[in-house]
Amino acid sequence: GAVVSQHPSRVICKSGTSVKIECRSLDFQATTMFWYRQFPKQSLMLMATSNEGSKATYEQGVEKDKFLINHASLTLSTLTVTSAHPEDSSFYICSMLEILSKETQYFGPGTRLLVL
Amino acid sequence: SQQGEEDPQALSIQEGENATMNCSYKTSINNLQWYRQNSGRGLVHLILIRSNEREKHSGRLRVTLDTSKKSSSLLITASRAADTASYFCATDLASNTGKLIFGQGTTLQVKP
Numbered sequence: 001g002a003v004v005s006q007h008p009s010r011v012i013c014k015s016g017t018s019v020k021i022e023c024r025s026l027d028f029q030a031t032t033m034f035w036y037r038q039f040p041k042q043s044l045m046l047m048a049t050s051n052e053g054s055k056a057t058y059e060q061g062v063e064k065d066k067f068l069i070n071h072a073s074l075t076l077s078t079l080t081v082t083s084a085h086p087e088d089s090s091f092y093i094c095s096m097l098e099i100l101s102k103e104t105q106y107f108g109p110g111t112r113l114l115v116l
Numbered sequence: 117s118q119q120g121e122e123d124p125q126a127l128s129i130q131e132g133e134n135a136t137m138n139c140s141y142k143t144s145i146n147n148l149q150w151y152r153q154n155s156g157r158g159l160v161h162l163i164l165i166r167s168n169e170r171e172k173h174s175g176r177l178r179v180t181l182d183t184s185k186k187s188s189s190l191l192i193t194a195s196r197a198a199d200t201a202s203y204f205c206a207t208d209l210a211s212n213t214g215k216l217i218f219g220q221g222t223t224l225q226v227k228p
Contacts, residue, residue, distance in 0.1 A: 102214065
């Protein structure tokens with residue numbers, strides 16, 4: 001089955017630093033990738049949609065200058081949380097829409113970010 | 117913004133019993149999907165039902181979709197302790213973007 005990896009799985013950083021999270025598909029290609037954020041005991045909130053070769057589309061209320069998304073290739077997307085603050089602490093999950101299916105999203109295992 | 121609402125928010129049952137979770141949504145959809153999430157982990161895709169389908173089965177899972185009521189239900193039969201997890205419905209809006217909007221989720225506890 002399709003596998004999506006995320007790295008790192010867990011990161012602790014100091015307030016003010018930037019953190020980069022990688023999302024990579026291992027055995028398929030995806031033109032569209034999504035980034036979600038999940039606070040404890042809550043649902044997933046879509047942050048942004050990125051298509052390979054174009055700028056990401058951010059959901060309302062998500063600061064594009066704070067959450068930088070780079071859709072580098074058909075198998076790699078990165079999310080950089082810039083100047084992280086404690087309120088950015090969350091579980092970040094990526095997903096990829098398989099290029100052929102257009103329906104099936106494959107989710108990464110998530111990255112837990114803790115900002116001190 | 118959240119599209120789906122799920123109920124119940126939490127459900128506790130004994131092993132062997134059936135568990136039913138409901139999901140309601142607000143706008144037109146291409147399909148509706150159900151996912152499972154174990155605590156602190158990623159999502160596992162369970163089943164997808166398209167807008168022109170009314171019922172779908174996969175193993176011990178049965179999903180129904182009523183587009184007139186904008187609602188779906190997930191039934192897990194003969195539950196096991198390993199089914200303990202959070203379950204989310206997600207709607208693929210009729211927007212051709214592939215975006216999924218997740219419901220609030222139901223936390224299921226199956227007691228051995």
